[in-house]
Structure formats: structure tokens, C-alpha cells
Amino acid sequence: QITLKESGPTLVKPTQTLTLTCSFSGFSLTTSGVGVAWIRQPPGKALEWLATIYWDDQRRYNPSLESRLTSTKDTSKHHVVLRMTSMDPVDTGTYYCAHTSGIRGSYRQYMDVWGQGTTVIVSS
Amino acid sequence: EIVLTQSPGTLSLSPGNTATLSCRASPILSIKYLAWYHQKPGQAPRLLIYGTSNRATGIPDRFSGSGSGTDFTLTINRLEPEDFAVYYCHQYGNSPYTFGQGTKLQIQ
Numbered sequence: 042q043i044t045l046k047e048s049g050p051t052l053v054k055p056t057q058t059l060t061l062t063c064s065f066s067g068f069s070l071t072t073s074g075v076g077v078a079w080i081r082q083p084p085g086k087a088l089e090w091l092a093t094i095y096w097d098d099q100r101r102y103n104p105s106l107e108s109r110l111t112s113t114k115d116t117s118k119h120h121v122v123l124r125m126t127s128m129d130p131v132d133t134g135t136y137y138c139a140h141t142s143g144i145r146g147s148y149r150q151y152m153d154v155w156g157q158g159t160t161v162i163v164s165s
Numbered sequence: 166e167i168v169l170t171q172s173p174g175t176l177s178l179s180p181g182n183t184a185t186l187s188c189r190a191s192p193i194l195s196i197k198y199l200a201w202y203h204q205k206p207g208q209a210p211r212l213l214i215y216g217t218s219n220r221a222t223g224i225p226d227r228f229s230g231s232g233s234g235t236d237f238t239l240t241i242n243r244l245e246p247e248d249f250a251v252y253y254c255h256q257y258g259n260s261p262y263t264f265g266q267g268t269k270l271q272i273q
Binding site: 087088089090093101103104105137142143144149150151152153154155156157158 | 197198200202208209210211212215216221222253255257258260261262263264265266267
């Protein structure tokens with residue numbers, strides 16, 4: 042059974058760097074075709090894809106946020122880390138990580154199992 | 166960037182009815198890369214459909230997806246109380262991967 046859980050600070054100040062961890066079980070991020078994505082959702086709004094890191098350490102970032110995002114993985118510890126710099130109040134919302142799957146070997150992957158999400162509030 | 170526009174914004178129906186949700190892509194999108202999720206209040210989204218028409222594990226056959234090119238549809242037959250939620254379409258064919266703004270399916 043695949044499970045994921047996000048963790049990190051609930052409150053960050055403007056201009057600070059947010060660091061979130063996605064701890065997972067039930068799969069290996071070294072298995073071909075596997076990825077972990079980050080998605081966020083401002084209160085009452087729609088979902089926004091942020092980044093995906095793949096089995097081969099390839100990464101894809103949303104171009105609108107790419108300069109602020111870094112995704113890394115620690116396969117031995119079964120977790121993925123997302124760093125987002127220069128936090129602003131508009132970055133307030135729920136941040137999810139999700140296991141991704143797709144056609145074998147493709148980076149085009151849908152999110153098939155989601156974590157419960159973690160709330161991040163950006164305020165001074 | 167592929168923009169996904171969902172309609173209607175809100176759909177009010179009764180249990181037992183059929184819901185038809187629309188997702189329009191601009192520009193054109195391959196049918197391989199369209200998914201649907203639903204999200205209940207306070208919960209994470211749940212995958213329903215991937216590749217336009219493939220049901221995810223554990224999703225009942227009351228849920229079906231169809232479409233091609235720019236127009237995609239999620240149909241839910243025989244609505245049950247647990248189906249009332251917000252539904253999102255999602256394209257994962259072209260980065261940045263995008264979501265529609267959502268359709269809220271509410272009980273009439």
C-alpha cells in the first residue's frame with residue numbers, strides 16, 4: 042500500500058524559505074517510471090502543480106515558480122524535500138505531495154496517490 | 166501552457182441522477198494525458214480517471230470518462246451521496262501540468 046505524508050512548518054514569515062518533506066512508503070523512488078509530485082492549493086481555490094522528481098533524478102518545475110523551487114530525494118530514507126524561497130502571503134495554502142504514474146518510462150505522469158496535505162501560512 | 170476550463174462551475178443534482186462534467190482544453194491535448202479527480206471538504210484529491218477513460222483502482226463503473234482534442238467529459242451515473250464534491254480535470258501531457266478551476270457537484 043502506497044502512503045505519503047507531508048511535514049513542515051505551519052507558519053513562515055515573508056521572505057523566508059519554506060522546506061517541506063514528503064515521507065513515503067510502499068514504493069521506491071529508484072523504480073523506473075515512478076515520481077513524486079508537489080501540488081498546492083490556496084484556500085478555496087484550485088490546484089496548482091509545482092514540481093515533480095522522477096526515479097532517475099530528473100526534475101520538472103512549474104516555470105512560473107522554477108526560480109524559487111528545488112526538489113531533492115533521499116531514496117534510502119524514503120523521502121522527498123521541496124524548498125521554496127522568498128515566501129509571500131500569496132503562497133499560503135495546503136501543500137500536497139503525490140505518487141505519480143504514467144506510461145512506462147514517460148515523464149508525463151498523473152498523481153494516483155496523494156498525501157493528506159500540510160497547511161502553510163505565510164504571515165509576519 | 167494548456168488551459169483547462171471546466172463547466173459548469175456548480176452543478177446541482179439529486180442522488181440517483183446522472184452528472185455530466187465538462188473540461189475544455191486550449192490548445193489541443195492528447196487523450197493520453199487527461200485525468201479527473203474529486204475532492205471532498207478537508208480531504209486530499211482522489212484520482213478517478215486517467216488517460217481520459219481509464220478508471221483508477223477502486224473507482225466504480227458509475228464513473229466514466231470520454232473525449233478527445235479539446236473537449237473531455239466525466240459522466241457519473243446513479244449519483245450517490247458520497248459523489249457530491251468538487252471535481253478537477255488535469256492535464257499531464259505538457260509542462261506546466263495544469264488543473265481546471267473545478268466543478269462543484271452539490272445536492273439539489
